Amino acid sequence: MKAKPVSLVITLLLCSSCALQSDLVILDRRVTALRQQVSQREERIKTLNSEIATYQDKQIKTDRTLHNKQADFGALLNRIRNRLQELRGRLEENEYYVKRREDVLANTESRQEERWKALEKSFQSSLDRIVRLEQYLGMEPSEKLKSPSTEKSNTSAKKTPDNLYVKAKQQFDKGKYEAARNLFQSFLEQYPKSKEADNAQFWIGEIYYREKWYEKAILEYQKVIEIYSKGNKVSSALLKQGLAFLNLGDQDNARLILKELVRKYPGSNEAKIARERLEKFQ
Template structure:
């Protein structure tokens, strides 16, 4: 197209210019045509370079786009999994709340049932009540519920101080103190057995355990005196044998 324009211009000038001018114009046209060809070649080279770079870029961008698609897919999958997990957690929390509510209801029913059973199990006669309360304190002691055992036994002694079981209750009260390592309180409790219930079957045991309590406090001298009294006063008892063994250990 550009060559045609120059050719038209050239024909126009032929009618107006001299031979010398025409030669110079023709020479100039040749030069311009050469420049145009060079420009066209350079343009083609540039276009080729651009095409090559575009092709390379497409080669590089292709895997990148695939990777982006893959990551987007993973992200969507992760979001979905998180949503599912969130739903499961919410459902689990609701189930826990329902379970806790049911458990609280069951505990309330159980507590009510136990209370009713305890009320039914309380005996009606005075003698039965004495035995029931004494056995309750003794069972609490055997279950190592020492605080509750002491409360129950003290209640028994307060209600039934003249009961045939009072001496035994006093002894187990001392045992509860001893088990809790409250040795001074245990000594006093054992002393009440010895003083207030001198004919009770638990007196030898109270005297022996009183000696053990003094030994636990580091007073071996008093402990030995008490154990010797056990051997002297109650020689045929099990506690007399225990006292002899205890004395041998101290003397070693």
């Protein structure tokens, strides 16, 4: 009778041992699976960290490149500003001598006007003497001559914006640049709001360009770009301004202005010429 409880206890212990061993196997499998998941996640994290580091390196290089380009562009703009300031300084001296020459011309014209008035007075005096002589002799009065002042007043056309602009352009087409420049400047002073004002300003710059006074031409073209920014001569002014810098041997400023022309007016004939010029810089 005592043997039965002992064997029952042994049986229970054996069953418990088998159950415990089975649980351990299951637990071990779960641990192994967790280790694999952790390992995979760690590999994934490493891959992501590597990709992030690569992206950060590319971003740093991109930012550095953009910063360098911005610095180069800013340096070029500063060089243009300095160059324009230098040109303005040089032109102040040149304009002084031009003003002196204009004063001399004005004095000459004044003296010519005085001589003309004297001749006119003399002619009128002679005409009066002839009329009195005819009356004294009882002759049939001849057709009276008109005095120069009368003829001048009758024949001179009334000044209008169109007439003045056309006259200036005719002088330009004939190659009489000084006369054309004076007329264009007079036109701008009298009719600054005219529809032809931007054209007149451009032709002033063109006159200096043809006279090879490139510094002055650059400044006159700049007035077209700044004052008449909505006019139809801006693209032409940019092109000629770039070519003027090129003629002065300043390729950096010439390149910058021609690129600006292509960017703002890509479909214009001026942009086509600018591209051809830029290709020669390569």
